[in-house]
Amino acid sequence: MPIAQMKTNFKFSSTTTRTNFLNEAANELADILKKPLPAIMIMLDDCAMYMNNSEDTVFFAEFRYILPQEYADNKSDFLKELADRMLSLIQKHTHVDPYRIYMQFTEMTREGAWRYTG
Numbered sequence: 001m002p003i004a005q006m007k008t009n010f011k012f013s014s015t016t017t018r019t020n021f022l023n024e025a026a027n028e029l030a031d032i033l034k035k036p037l038p039a040i041m042i043m044l045d046d047c048a049m050y051m052n053n054s055e056d057t058v059f060f061a062e063f064r065y066i067l068p069q070e071y072a073d074n075k076s077d078f079l080k081e082l083a084d085r086m087l088s089l090i091q092k093h094t095h096v097d098p099y100r101i102y103m104q105f106t107e108m109t110r111e112g113a114w115r116y117t118g
Contacts, residue, residue: 001041002063003063004041004086005043006045007047007049007060008047008094009046010096012093018044021093022044024093025042025089028085028089029063032085033065034070057094057097059090059096059100060101063086063106064107065107066109075107082105
């Protein structure tokens, strides 16, 4: 199961705007990872965050994924696409400075990953 675990001190203006962000993030990941939408898990934590002596808006996102087969010989292109699309999505919904967004990518093996059976 692909997982996006995100933490931010950004305050979404409403539950609806937060849900719209989560829906779009899940759909983007399903598309990028070539997985069915029900197999995508998104976690979003609102928490106190401090970076570079500032409590200005900051965003941390960790993505755990299984590399899609079509990228088996070109992992760098896959990571660039994933990073670019998720950065764009985060900025679209939060307007956070891109220098205050940190993303971590962890590739999981097929054998070690949870299997979606839906």
